[in-house]
Amino acid sequence: MSLRGLRVSTPVSVSVSVSLNGGRTAADGGAVPLSPPDVVESALGAVAAGAGEVLVHPRTPCGRESLSPRVVGPLLEAVRGAGVSVPLSVSAGIGAEPDPAGRLERVRSWTVLPDRAVVHFAEPGAEELAEALLARGVAVDAVVPLGGEGAGPGAVPRAEPGAVEPEPGALARFLAWPVRDPARIRLAVELAVADPALVAGLRWLPPVPLLLFGREAAAWPVLRLAARCGAGARIGAGDVLHLPDGRAARSNAELVSAALEVVGTQSAVTAWSR
Known part of the structure; x- marks a missing residue:
């Protein structure tokens, strides 16, 4: 399906963000950084490989995810420092x-602020949380899932794309939420499958940047789709632990390098086909 009808605010070249650790644990292997020193090392490597943004899930010393200022602040200071x-x-x-x-x-x-924060619009209180972040000067990535059984309500209707309003759910909640500052809000669409119809069906998209990402088996196909339609892309050990050829990734830097190679190939193919 053609993506010509998709109206999104996107950069000229595809930017690749890296999700360093996501919701993973030590059981997922050495490619997943959990401690602050490992997060710093992984972030440095990923940026050196070409990542344009870094996403991290801060953790306590025992490995539990945390939003405490005593956890978030020192980690951000360490990475920036x-x-x-x-x-x-x-x-x-x-x-x-x-x-x-x-x-x-x-x-x-929070006493030390990140540049952005990820807010899942499938979770309760998302709108209030996003507004609180914006009020503090933190940009927001509004995450909505589309496609597949795991996406839940709010997926774009498949029978006749664009003909039916989305059902109440994460996407509908985002679209109903008044976007007062588009420059500080990005729609991050988590695709269960790399289906162009799901992206082309975003008829109600506000004028905000778009980022596409998938997890596990969907991660690399969705990255290719992002490159084809000019949206931002995301990869990293938080989303996938293997490279496009199926080999286990040794680091976030290796995942970012592979992603940029994929993006370059897809962009070249798209430019040639125009």
Whole structure:
């Protein structure tokens, strides 16, 4: 399906963000950085490989995700102090704080601020959390899932794309949320499958940048789709632990290098086919 009808605000070249660790644990292997020193080393390597942004899930010394200012602040300072100059993002999801009121309290108590924060619009309290972040000067990545059984309600209708309004769900909640500052909001669409129809079906998209990403088996196909339609892309050990050829990735830097190679190939093919 053609993507010509998709109206998105995108950069001229595809930017690749790196998700350093996601919700993974030590059981997922050495490619996943969990401790602050490992996060710093991994971030430096990923940026040196070409990552344009870094996303991290901060953790306590025992490995639990946390939004505490005593965890988030020192980690951000360590990464920035090591020389990482690209935008830094943190995840502000229920994995770190299940209670919506607790998430708001944590965000409002941060003493060191990230450049961006990831807000999952499938989770309760997403709108209030996004507004609290924006009020503190933190840009927001609004995550919505599309496609597959795991996407839940809010997926774009498949029978006749664009003909039916989305059902109540993450995407509908984002579209109903008033976007007052498009420059500081990005729609991060998690695709269960690399289906161009899902992206082309975003008829109600506000004028905000678009980032596409997938997890596990969907990660590399979705990255190729992002390159084809000119959206931002995301890769990293937080999303996938293998390279496009199926080999286990040794580091986030290796994943970013492979992603940029894929993006370059897809962009060249797209330019040639025009």
